[in-house]
Amino acid sequence: MNTSPQELLITHTYKEIDAIIAASNRIILGKEHAIRLALACLFARGHLLIEDLPGVGKTTLSHVLASSLGLGFQRIQFTSDLLPADILGVSIYSRETGAFSFHPGPIFAQVILADEINRATPRTQSALLEAMEEQQVTIEGETRLLPEPFFVIATQNPSHQVGTFPLPESQLDRFMMRIELGYPDSGAERELLMGSDRRELLKHIRPVIKPERLIEIQHLAGKIHASSALLDYLQDLLEYSRKSNEFQNGLSPRAGLAILHAAKSWALMEGHAEVLPEDIQSILPGVIGHRLHSLENLNTSSKGLANHLIKQVPIP
């Protein structure tokens, strides 16, 4: 069979991505699926929300991703007294030059870890979210572009913990995916306990690819072919979420786009030249978990919801 240049490119990229995953796997043990989803989100130019208990490795995951991709990394610890300027930056009058000079905030980095985002006030949250959405910040009438690639990983404590401002639905929708890390299994836990300090390991990570290459991969992911048959399937899924009366609200068109883009990235990571229904099924828990709420309060976990949806909608 003759292979097109596109297919060659896909095969090549697929191998590169495998190397990234392998590198990350050495540090974050037993979380390959989460890493894959996070990468899919990154390749699809989406932003990631990790919701889990403290201490399960959220920060480490962000670090690993940034390091293995050679990206600049900033961590912002969200607290209840954090102000928008603390994120975006401020203009300060300089006596020497006699003019205001802009001191960029931590948001001007390629990978940002917004830790415990739901502990900040809604005003600060929305400053971050607006920047995420528009890939630029406007401070004092001046618009500044954010670096590229730009990837936000926000972590969130489960909303039942005290002292939190839970993100409203509309803000949640801006995250392409929400994943849970969960506790490691016993084997991984044992290895974790026996092995050296993760932070030490992090320092030794060498980037697998350069940031420019990441942008190329993002472009390639966007070009993965989605046939009309595949779009039919996607539409059937959206339709079901809207018409079945099993959910509080159906999936929004933005959710549909998020599913498609994430599925394209996933297909690339699987080495497919085209998006398959399986690709959609694989990323579905990540994409719909924070968007759909079951009315019957059953299967409230992301996985349960996604599995239910998948089982109900036959592949056309």
Place this chain on the structure above:
Amino acid sequence: MQTESARSVDTLSLCWLTAGITLAILPHGLRMPVWLLPLTLALVLWRLGGGLKNWPLPDGKYWSLRILQLLIMIGGGMGVYISFHTLVGREAGSALLVLLAGFKILETRHERDFYIAAFLGFFVIVTNFFVSESITTAIYMLLTLLVMFTALITFNDHNQSLNSLTRIKTAGVLLLQAMPVMLVLFLLFPRINGPLWGMPQDAHAGLMGIDDVMEPGSISRLIHSNEVAFRVEFDGTPPENPKLYWRGPVLWYNDGRKWSRERVIGIEPAPLETAGTPVNYTITLEPTSQRWLFMLEMADKAPADSYFVNDYQLLAQEPVNKRIRYELSSYPEYALGKSNAYEIQRALQLPDNFHIRTIALAQSWANEETDAASIVNRALRMFNEQNFYYSLTPPLLTGDNVDDFLFDTRQGFCEHYAGAFVVLMRAAGIPARVIAGYQGISFNPVGNYYIVYQRDAHAWAEVWLDGRGWVRIDPTSAVAPERVQQGIAGALPEAIIDVPAVFGQIQLSRNMWQNLRNTWDAVNNQWNQWVISYGPDRQALLLKKFGMKEINLQLLAVILVIIAAIVFAVITVWLLRQYPPARDPARQLYDYFCRKLARIGIRRMPHEGPLDFAARVARKQGLLADIVNEITSLYVSVRYGSQVTKLAALKKKINAFQPEKILRIKTARS
């Protein structure tokens, strides 16, 4: 891959097409010159042989065969010309069409030929109605149409995904869907006067029936005919059988051998004296291609487009070339008391040098008897008392047919008796004439109407008696009174083959047969009235039933368009609801593939993606892994990668995929 326009005709479609066209030309072929049908069928067979057995066909490869084809074509055309002395007209045109259909089939190679041949077939179907408009023809042609539809469906079923039964069913559904439109068009389309199809004038040539020339055998030959001459609907009860004389041509002239009509111009019919109550009835006359109309003796008013001539013959303006209906009112009690001198003189005409013995006998009666009435009675008495027999198969008369009959053979049918009687009367000086027509009726209880068959044909006489005028005398009744009392079936039961021998034995089956035949005739009658003869009058009648009194063509056209639009809209909505959007061909193939796997117990779940399913199959039946992966990757490229060019490969692989066989072979090997 062949392009669409050059798509060649597959053998199966060819078989259906030839079947349809053969069915369409068969009825034509049976009426045509004997050589035509075998020649056409040979052409069809040649093409079939080419398709099925790879016989050489006349095309680019075999130029000698092309020349042969050309020669046959010229020969066939000349044959038609020689047989019909023309190439145009109903008969010759049909013959040519049949021949051309055969040639078109022979040269059918590609899509375009196929459609032309199919449309030619449809045209041949239509031309069959030029010859016959009966129900049987209609049903037969409907079946032919079904076969033609199936041929078209087969040809368009590119990957032959349907079986024959489904194709026939689809054709049937198509026909049924066309029915409402057909009915609306038939009922409401503005009609012109005339039969369903404009029949050429020669359409009913060679029909059997009463002729205006009578000689021995001319009426008795009709006795075996169970064909309908006309149907009668009476208002109320019909008169008794002995009064049912249906008057046809009046025959005046005797040339010594036969009797014939004599046109007299310029003499008005004498006024009729009537008594009693009239009988009202409607006659539906089958085409005769003659001008005379039959009526119960004696009607006083001619229906529209017809008139009485001097001898009370009812003549239509035009020869009756189509079935016509007319209403009449007759007085069984009548007198035709007046005549004129010329008529009286013509009614004494006798040929010279003929009937010598008869004339001598009549003249001796004239000398012995004093008045005309006793001469008439004497003649009737002779028939009654002497050895005269009423026979369907009288001995052949070689000499003077009246003399020989009266003095030697003495066996005859009504034409013998009527003829001889009139000669006797004229010889005795009594003006007399022969009347031809029908006598009697048969009731059809199913349709509640009466039928006069050709076998009811009869001939009788009218004599001029001073003071009484023209009086009907039926000499046959003197020999065989039962002929008039009970009709022909009563008089000659053994001659009337009313019921086939198989049914004739038992009364029950006999009744069943008669019932069946009555029903068939009733259905035919309705068909004639409402389908064949559905003209402006019937249409107006029908519309009146729906409350539309005044019909004008414009209104009719508007109604027609509205109804057609509604019908099409309903059909469209129904179709859209009935069928989900057509499935992707790759998906259809993949479903087929999944069905094959389901046979060995591995069923794809509706939500299971192709790769997941392939992986599961590999887990369950490792032996199938390779082929299933291969098919799956092809399917994925076609359906999700939009690489349509791989569809053919996918089809081939899936069609060849036999999981049971692979498992069997591989298991056996290991």
